[in-house]
Amino acid sequence: MQKFVYYAPTEIVFGRGEEARAAELVQRYGGKRVFVIYGGNSAKKSGLLARIEENLRASGLSVLSSGGVVPNPLVSTARRMVEEARAFQADFILAVGGGSVIDTAKGVAHTVAAPGSDIWEFWTGRKVEASLPIGVILTISAAGSETSNSAVLTNDTLPQPTKRGITTDFNRPKFAILNPELTMTLPVWQIGAGAADIFMHTAERYFTPILGNHLSDEIAEGLLRDVVHFGPIAVKNPQDYEAMSELMWCGSVSHVGLTGIGSKGDTPRDGDWSCHQLGMALSAIGDYTHGATLTAVFPAWARYVKDANPARFVRFAEKVYGITEGPEEERIEAGIRATEEFFASLGMPIRLGELLGHAASEEEILAFTDECSYQKSRSIGSFRVLAYEDIRNIYSRA
Ligand code: NZQ
Ligand code: ZN
Numbered sequence: 001m002q003k004f005v006y007y008a009p010t011e012i013v014f015g016r017g018e019e020a021r022a023a024e025l026v027q028r029y030g031g032k033r034v035f036v037i038y039g040g041n042s043a044k045k046s047g048l049l050a051r052i053e054e055n056l057r058a059s060g061l062s063v064l065s066s067g068g069v070v071p072n073p074l075v076s077t078a079r080r081m082v083e084e085a086r087a088f089q090a091d092f093i094l095a096v097g098g099g100s101v102i103d104t105a106k107g108v109a110h111t112v113a114a115p116g117s118d119i120w121e122f123w124t125g126r127k128v129e130a131s132l133p134i135g136v137i138l139t140i141s142a143a144g145s146e147t148s149n150s151a152v153l154t155n156d157t158l159p160q161p162t163k164r165g166i167t168t169d170f171n172r173p174k175f176a177i178l179n180p181e182l183t184m185t186l187p188v189w190q191i192g193a194g195a196a197d198i199f200m201h202t203a204e205r206y207f208t209p210i211l212g213n214h215l216s217d218e219i220a221e222g223l224l225r226d227v228v229h230f231g232p233i234a235v236k237n238p239q240d241y242e243a244m245s246e247l248m249w250c251g252s253v254s255h256v257g258l259t260g261i262g263s264k265g266d267t268p269r270d271g272d273w274s275c276h277q278l279g280m281a282l283s284a285i286g287d288y289t290h291g292a293t294l295t296a297v298f299p300a301w302a303r304y305v306k307d308a309n310p311a312r313f314v315r316f317a318e319k320v321y322g323i324t325e326g327p328e329e330e331r332i333e334a335g336i337r338a339t340e341e342f343f344a345s346l347g348m349p350i351r352l353g354e355l356l357g358h359a360a361s362e363e364e365i366l367a368f369t370d371e372c373s374y375q376k377s378r379s380i381g382s383f384r385v386l387a388y389e390d391i392r393n394i395y396s397r398a
Contacts, residue, residue, distance in 0.1 A: 107122070
């Protein structure tokens with residue numbers, strides 16, 4: 001095996017009704033003045049937010065709730081929340097929602113812990129050196145932010161909106177409550193997008209140039225098979241507890257670093273991540289659903305890079321889809337096609353044109369490529385390193 005460091009400090013509390021333990025967990029991690037962050041309307045409509053507020057207050061905690069986080073969450077919203085949390089003298093940030101709410105909570109927690117700072121400083125190079133403790137009550141199985149060390153925000157206050165992520169162990173929540181029943185009110189589009197994101201968090205770590213970690217591979221392949229099996233069941237019937245719970249746990253495991261151990265030798269989180277970079281540029285410009293941006297680019301990316309290590313794609317086809325017949329080239333293509341069918345069964349786009357609603361113009365492709373390459377200042381990927389022209393080719397082929 002490669003050397004690695006594995007750090008996954010988030011306490012996971014999984015099961016029906018476990019959100020009733022919110023106050024107990026907040027107190028365990030030192031919270032007394034709890035700033036609760038939520039999204040649009042779903043947590044209010046379901047009654048979850050009111051239940052949580054009541055649960056916290058019944059234990060003598062002070063609570064201030066603030067909503068309005070949108071998908072592809074915005075720096076402007078987070079800045080408003082920083083002011084509110086500072087005025088409230090919050091000592092704990094509780095996220096009730098999905099990746100967008102959790103990522104906003106992470107940004108707010110870091111900024112409040114650094115008096116006088118602005119949130120975007122941490123997204124543009126300033127090191128996070130302290131943070132308020134963060135807890136999560138998860139309502140969607142998707143981004144994996146409830147266990148991850150990353151946070152992604154879109155800065156809508158710049159002339160050209162830009163979507164960026166930061167990685168730090170301060171992003172790791174203290175606890176995450178996972179009750180699959182809370183995800184049963186999700187629209188099927190969000191369930192499908194979530195399953196796709198979970199698949200991609202695993203695939204991005206699986207397609208790495210550094211191999212020789214067999215347990216990591218086996219865990220990743222098992223996770224991919226689980227999502228391929230249960231994702232379409234969940235989309236067809238969101239009331240299916242078994243499918244929703246498998247997705248929920250897959251989501252957390254897919255982004256806690258476990259499937260990427262050793263993939264770069266000294267950290268558990270590295271992989272290829274090209275599809276995420278390609279997808280984030282699409283969301284920065286067009287505000288598309290994160291999971292759908294990944295499925296729109298994966299097929300073109302896979303066909304573009306497969307020759308960097310055909311054996312890896314042969315193994316992927318065999319272990320995930322049981323494809324063992326025929327010459328290698330055909331098995332590779334069959335594995336990519338099976339992935340397209342899986343994404344389509346989730347209701348996700350498998351071509352860029354499907355995502356945009358029209359064939360991408362040359363001008364649009366250039367805008368996506370500029371954003372993805374940070375205005376020609378970086379390459380992406382590690383399975384095969386992709387420079388500006390490669391990025392443009394992949395968008396064109398997608
Ligand atoms: O705002 P509300 O009304 O709550 O509606 C949300 C939102 O419209 C809705 N929703 C959530 N739970 C629900 C529900 N609707 C009904 N019932 C429920 N139980 O779902 C919509 C999407 O929510 P969002 O939080 O945006 O979803 P997701 O968890 O997919 O998060 C996506 C964001 O996370 C980032 C993405 O880039 C994107 O901005 N990511 C964060 C990562 C991380 N921090 O580790 C990694 C990922 O790769 C990803 O980049
Ligand atoms: Zn993702």
